[in-house]
Amino acid sequence: MNRLNRNQMAERVAQDIPEGAYVNLGIGLPTKVANYLPADREIFLHSENGLLGMGPAPAPGMEDPELMNAGKEPVTLLQGGAFFHHGDSFAMMRGGHLDICVLGAFQVSAGGDLANWHTGAADAIPAVGGAMDLAIGAKQVFVMMEHLSKNGECKIVPHCSYPVTGIGCVDRIYTDLAVIDITAHGLLVREMVDGLDFAELQRLTPVPLTLAAAAATTVTA
Amino acid sequence: MNRLNRNQMAERVAQDIPEGAYVNLGIGLPTKVANYLPADREIFLHSENGLLGMGPAPAPGMEDPELMNAGKEPVTLLQGGAFFHHGDSFAMMRGGHLDICVLGAFQVSAGGDLANWHTGAADAIPAVGGAMDLAIGAKQVFVMMEHLSKNGECKIVPHCSYPVTGIGCVDRIYTDLAVIDITAHGLLVREMVDGLDFAELQRLTPVPLTLAAAAATTVTA
């Protein structure tokens, strides 16, 4: 089957972000989504450190130490963008003003619980940042992650074994194998990659799946 | 005795406002205090509708309908003043950032309860504005009022009969007869007008008074 690579996953997510959406892209893999947003769509990127209308990375040599994204990488501000303080920035997130946030994950449960902040290892230094705020605040929470861990365990699970970030907060999962909605009636497979059949996807996933009536048989990035 | 008139009361209050103080002057009588602040003291006047560094009334013809005080009278903004929204404005009041507020009152109780927002009359339309926020927010709450009502009843009372604005919030009372502190040990008379003796003041006031050791025998406005 044509498993998507990480850039293809980002490209696939980008397709689902409509013009005019207010969007926060989490640190790590989700940041790549910005590279695939169509230039002809005006989309408003929010960064929790106080930016709305965040633009691409600056040209080399033009970096500004006071113009960074949440991952502390240099960025720019588009014309029409704005700066604000942390109180206002998190009001945007927690007050339901963002349309979409895209987050990475260790695990997502059948009920939409998200685990992405802590491995639970006893000696790990915990760090949460804005993950829990994003998880509960945006109108739609998209998760992008590999379907299987490096050990071959599915990251979609009946119940999270890692400490959770938020309860029942995930709306849609994008993996390297499929696009899956979390609904009141369970997990609904919207798309699968070319060469993967539903039975095989279900075999890999320890949670009951339903194939959407209108499901695409191919994830096209 | 030399009962103070309203302008003299305002002048007396103004004497106690130190340089650098952040001050809110309530609607009505307290507004007059601004007229007596010494020109050589920098004092920061706050208006709850979003002004800090409020200046005097503009010259005739220079009024701006978007530059008013809380009483909706035209004002100016000093150099160094700032505009802000209602959330920030009331954070200044409620968060303990104002040094002094000066309020009018119907009654003040021996315990420092303030009644200044509602007569309690059944057919009165209640209106509270920012009175309750000012009462509980400022570091020091000064009340200025006539000692006696038009009916000759003392406005300093054992317990307020009017609906209260705030509990135990008043620090000092300026009347046309005296300046009185509300302390943990009761009401302490700091000053009396010329020609008034303590026994007479106590006779007029249905709450036990103590004469401060260092009390001035004259309120000099």
Add this chain to the structure above:
Amino acid sequence: MIDKTVSSLEEAVAGIFDGATVMIGGFGIAGQPAELIDALIAHGARDLTIVNNNAGNGEIGLAALLKARRVKKIICSFPRQADSQVFDALYHAGEIELELVPQGNLAARIQAAGAGLGAIYTPTGYGTLLAEGKETREIDGKHYVLEYPIRADFALIKAFRGDRWGNLVYRKAARNFGPIMAAAATVTIAQVGEVVPLGVLDPESIVTPGIFVQRVVAVPGLAQARVA
């Protein structure tokens, strides 16, 4: 291309439904979106719940909306004024419901809605008539009243300048409730003295970022024009 500007006041207030909760900016007439209110009267929605600091002055703006009998309830801090005769008459006739809220609690409850808080313990009103029946709590020796967010379906506000992304700046004391109401309503409609091209507003000085604003309509006016 995203363009939140609309070309008429009629279009600006489209969709305001009967029974809606509508926040209206302004402290007295400063910041009151008078032309949007007139458009709302023409639009015809009724049984509205209005959130405003006051309850109308004279016979224009909010007072005119009240006079047209479109308001079933008003949430405000200071209804009674020298020129609040329209409200006064309706109130005495029992034809309008009043929820009186201390001004700081009003602001804080609107902010709580915009920020997604479930409730707040506020210091104002403790021990008074306006906290009767409300839950209270002593925290670190101080007394607080539990108050809930005030949300709205629509907010009508007035700003000085806006752009097609909905960014707004205000003018002087007309700012008052505008920014906090913008964040607390599902649909925020701003009348602005001038629509400027994207990028004209300084990103350091934008008071209301466009995320909080859904529609912008230009209403050139005297107060705005006066500014340098």
Add this chain to the structure above:
Amino acid sequence: MIDKTVSSLEEAVAGIFDGATVMIGGFGIAGQPAELIDALIAHGARDLTIVNNNAGNGEIGLAALLKARRVKKIICSFPRQADSQVFDALYHAGEIELELVPQGNLAARIQAAGAGLGAIYTPTGYGTLLAEGKETREIDGKHYVLEYPIRADFALIKAFRGDRWGNLVYRKAARNFGPIMAAAATVTIAQVGEVVPLGVLDPESIVTPGIFVQRVVAVPGLAQARVA
């Protein structure tokens, strides 16, 4: 005449006492008041509780304060970073206490302190390890966690420009926690790239009004100088 400017960093941090709670602005190095932190290290106060988003980067600024063993507890959202080796070592050695707070709760609790709220019901963290043992409540079908204000004795922040009344404006993403910390501390100390005469800062664009600032010290620097 009121003049909140002080002429040296030493004077700026005077009076910070052992055991004080000190908020420090910044998100990573953007907005971090590095020179004030250096002055605090030289000043010598110890057993500090520090409130910051992070727990230091590299060996400078906050990391240097930690390395000098002046901090008994840190309240932050994101201590672990690629270059947080100073904190990491202290933490693993059990020599520093950590209160981990989701970033939005951190911001909201700081705001609650500045605004005088007694407590807030916040949506973030419900059902997670970080809400264990905390009071929760269901309001309108959503779950919230009760969180208390975070106040400080001092706040050290970095702004772009300031004046003698303590008015401040910030620069780009260096604004972050500065304005909300300024309102939550008893004594707020701002290092600014430039002190300008009163009246130079536009009253419409002042982000932190001087009421929230007690001391201002000029620290001309590269990042600030870069701006037009």
